[in-house]
Amino acid sequence: MPSITPAFPGGTILGYPRIGRRRELKRAVEAHWAGRTTAAELDETLTALRLATVRRLVALGLDPADGSVPSSFSPYDHVLDAAVLLGVEPADGYFAAARGDATRPPLEMTKWFDTNYHYLVPEIGPDTPITYADDAPVRWFAEAARPADGGTPVVTRPVVVGPVTFLLLATAAAGAPDGFRPLDRLDDAVAAYGQLLAALGAAGAPWVQLDEPALVADTVTAGLAPGELAAAVRRTYTALTGVPGRPSILVAAPYGDLRTGRDDLLAVLAATDVEALAVDLVRGAPADAPVAGLETKTLVAGLVDGHNVWRADLAARLDQAAALGARTGAGAVTVATSTSLLHVPHDVADETWDGTDGRDPRLAGWLAFADQKVAEVVTLARGLRDGADAVADRLAAASAALADRATAAGVVVPQVRARAAALDDADATRAPYAERAAAQAARLGLPPLPTTTIGSFPQTPQIRAARASWAQGTTTDAAYADAMRAEVAHVIALQEELGLDVLVHGEPERNDMVQYFAEQLDGFAVTAGGWVQSYGSRCVRPPILWGDVSRPAPMTVAWTRYAQSLTSRPVKGMLTGPVTILAWSFVRDDLPVADVASQVALALRDEVADLEAAGTAVVQVDEPALRELLPLRTADQPAYLAWSVRSFRVATGGAAPDVQVHTHLCYSDFGDVIDAIDGLDADVTSLEAARSRMEIVPQLQQAGYARGIGPGVWDIHSPRVPTTEALTELLTLAAGAVDPALVWANPDCGLKTRGYEETTASLRHLVAAARAVRATL
Numbered sequence: 001m002p003s004i005t006p007a008f009p010g011g012t013i014l015g016y017p018r019i020g021r022r023r024e025l026k027r028a029v030e031a032h033w034a035g036r037t038t039a040a041e042l043d044e045t046l047t048a049l050r051l052a053t054v055r056r057l058v059a060l061g062l063d064p065a066d067g068s069v070p071s072s073f074s075p076y077d078h079v080l081d082a083a084v085l086l087g088v089e090p091a092d093g094y095f096a097a098a099r100g101d102a103t104r105p106p107l108e109m110t111k112w113f114d115t116n117y118h119y120l121v122p123e124i125g126p127d128t129p130i131t132y133a134d135d136a137p138v139r140w141f142a143e144a145a146r147p148a149d150g151g152t153p154v155v156t157r158p159v160v161v162g163p164v165t166f167l168l169l170a171t172a173a174a175g176a177p178d179g180f181r182p183l184d185r186l187d188d189a190v191a192a193y194g195q196l197l198a199a200l201g202a203a204g205a206p207w208v209q210l211d212e213p214a215l216v217a218d219t220v221t222a223g224l225a226p227g228e229l230a231a232a233v234r235r236t237y238t239a240l241t242g243v244p245g246r247p248s249i250l251v252a253a254p255y256g257d258l259r260t261g262r263d264d265l266l267a268v269l270a271a272t273d274v275e276a277l278a279v280d281l282v283r284g285a286p287a288d289a290p291v292a293g294l295e296t297k298t299l300v301a302g303l304v305d306g307h308n309v310w311r312a313d314l315a316a317r318l319d320q321a322a323a324l325g326a327r328t329g330a331g332a333v334t335v336a337t338s339t340s341l342l343h344v345p346h347d348v349a350d351e352t353w354d355g356t357d358g359r360d361p362r363l364a365g366w367l368a369f370a371d372q373k374v375a376e377v378v379t380l381a382r383g384l385r386d387g388a389d390a391v392a393d394r395l396a397a398a399s400a401a402l403a404d405r406a407t408a409a410g411v412v413v414p415q416v417r418a419r420a421a422a423l424d425d426a427d428a429t430r431a432p433y434a435e436r437a438a439a440q441a442a443r444l445g446l447p448p449l450p451t452t453t454i455g456s457f458p459q460t461p462q463i464r465a466a467r468a469s470w471a472q473g474t475t476t477d478a479a480y481a482d483a484m485r486a487e488v489a490h491v492i493a494l495q496e497e498l499g500l501d502v503l504v505h506g507e508p509e510r511n512d513m514v515q516y517f518a519e520q521l522d523g524f525a526v527t528a529g530g531w532v533q534s535y536g537s538r539c540v541r542p543p544i545l546w547g548d549v550s551r552p553a554p555m556t557v558a559w560t561r562y563a564q565s566l567t568s569r570p571v572k573g574m575l576t577g578p579v580t581i582l583a584w585s586f587v588r589d590d591l592p593v594a595d596v597a598s599q600v601a602l603a604l605r606d607e608v609a610d611l612e613a614a615g616t617a618v619v620q621v622d623e624p625a626l627r628e629l630l631p632l633r634t635a636d637q638p639a640y641l642a643w644s645v646r647s648f649r650v651a652t653g654g655a656a657p658d659v660q661v662h663t664h665l666c667y668s669d670f671g672d673v674i675d676a677i678d679g680l681d682a683d684v685t686s687l688e689a690a691r692s693r694m695e696i697v698p699q700l701q702q703a704g705y706a707r708g709i710g711p712g713v714w715d716i717h718s719p720r721v722p723t724t725e726a727l728t729e730l731l732t733l734a735a736g737a738v739d740p741a742l743v744w745a746n747p748d749c750g751l752k753t754r755g756y757e758e759t760t761a762s763l764r765h766l767v768a769a770a771r772a773v774r775a776t777l
């Protein structure tokens, strides 16, 4: 029996998708940016979305009265929201901070822990104002608790990024003195959070959730002195629990294990006076002996995976939940998701499962998206409270679904398993670089500082409309293919006119760089409406990798061959690498991920071979997610780096010496994976570098990397057109840091999110800059 009154006895979730079941948030903000709606109209739509969300959670079974329903909305990004809350960014410049405008560049965007969500990086210096400046969490609490539309009140639990994580994710503002770290401002931040807590308490909020995922991530905290993190956590939560009139505090530590860093932070948090702790029991293990202080708290047990889409083994999870009280010494235990449900689509029922659109109907029974996961939480919480018999039918249904999945055709394909098992080091090894470089130079005859792009050209509304109409059956296969070929022809002609050296076909036929491949590989399913927020208003539909993977037919060859037929300059064959395909899919949980990676790598290896046979001289295998999957704990990283690098090398290892293999990485700081980048053994590596002013170039060189390098000189995430002078300066920097014979001139990333006007102008400047620097060599 619990020794304290449990918090959220009916179960809770750490957060819910914000984009809306029909991507209402995306449509609303994009309409506003386009000037089609006023700020007041946008506000009205977002309020309606927030209310619909919390009411949906009540309909799914969460308690409307006790703070079990999270208020986890954000108009763009929750880290930006925290920056506005603290006055680090002005509330009236919210979207400008996110996207840039005529007066300012956007904040940098980077990966949120090991997910495919991207947050905006706040900039904090010694003099940055930090004060309680925005009451959005209070307003959002009040609008649900006292709804103006007369609907049923919902007492929500505001969710805010915690102060320690906020500061650890921030970067030192330009001009900050050497050695300054945003964490140095902890006392100021804690004072401001204290005011927020007081305001929430005054508004009647019974709970607040402070998210502290940085506490499980060595990738974020590695630079701190021993004991510093524990001291910061202790100081923060001692101060915040001392705030008069505050709500009860739930500290959530999703994505990993609180206990396996340099300090046991579960013990540190348990020793504070916070009322509840949420731990991720999918990624981490519970304490194996009672933890001092936990007896006065509710342990919010993250037993339902918020990061994946598989239906849970409810019977096993319930057993785990039932053992937790005794095992950890927690005063009470309740059930939750391991992370926010931000990372999964809304509802399995939003898809059609009658087999008419190619989706395997068996999957419907194996999957749990956000709404199904809320139901799983509610079931487990009820089982914990009332006993397993009270939910016996649900436990049995979950077990039956798992058994069906384990034995279904396609889940294990012996030929695929045998081929992956037979891989050896020779399959992952190409000829020595010197030999390759000579063969490629002879075949390609490129000038110094060759110019190229990363692959995609603008995905115009016309392209997307053509695809939408093709998907609806209004446009025939032939008409769609013609439209895409016309786009390829246009992109080739434009690049020739601009004077680029290595061309691309522009990827117009790709809805998404991972989904496109998943649609053509056996072992994957794709959804029509399973959208997940990637950043701001941008979404992806992660494919579902459920079975053994193989390639029934070539996937890209016809497009590359067509593009090459239009020009005498080399056109790159363009593939997405195995790590990125896995990182941006929901991957099966019944086979080690390294084995899944080998299967995907073999499918790509066959594609490389077919491109080569079709005469392709340059093949690019993008791995933008290489850094994303890096385990958050240092001890887990070597094994990951070994399988991820090997899978890339298996994918590319069959290429002849005179085929130039490129790779591309973006969306990350590469400091932690420099050796792995070298280990990929690509002939040319293009990376995001413009915003960090080419910092990566000397870093790579110091690590011994001595092959082609294309540090992105144009930051394609900003709508600004870089001047020739600015590009020349960055290229000069790069060419001065390494052997200039190795340097390529290219943008940071693909151009799919840009418009043609800015793309054409920027590429013109890029070619001019490359020519200017070439002339100085």
Ligand SMILES: CN1c2c(nc(N)[nH]c2=O)NC[C@@H]1CNc1ccc(C(=O)N[C@@H](CCC(=O)N[C@@H](CCC(=O)N[C@@H](CCC(=O)O)C(=O)O)C(=O)O)C(=O)O)cc1
Pocket (backbone or CB within 6 Å): 116, 459, 461, 464, 465, 466, 467, 468, 510, 511, 512, 513, 514, 515, 534, 535, 537, 538, 539, 540, 541, 542, 584, 624, 667, 753
């Ligand atoms: C490079 N990045 C990617 C990540 N993950 C991926 N899986 N893919 C990536 O490319 N992670 C890291 C980064 C994140 N960056 C981005 C950048 C851009 C987007 C983006 O623009 N997403 C689009 C949706 C893309 C897509 O699937 N397009 C479909 C169209 C789907 C659609 O919306 N159709 C409309 C109808 C359209 C019409 O009538 O005109 C509809 O269904 O209503 C396609 O092209 O077919 C976005 O809009 O959010 C994502 C991540």
Ligand SMILES: N[C@@H](CCS)C(=O)O
Pocket (backbone or CB within 6 Å): 454, 455, 456, 457, 513, 574, 622, 624, 664, 666, 749, 750, 751, 752
């Ligand atoms: N080839 C892809 C890489 C994006 S990371 C593109 O150009 O969009």
Ligand SMILES: [Zn+2]
Pocket (backbone or CB within 6 Å): 454, 624, 664, 665, 666, 667, 748, 749, 750
């Ligand atoms: Zn990229």
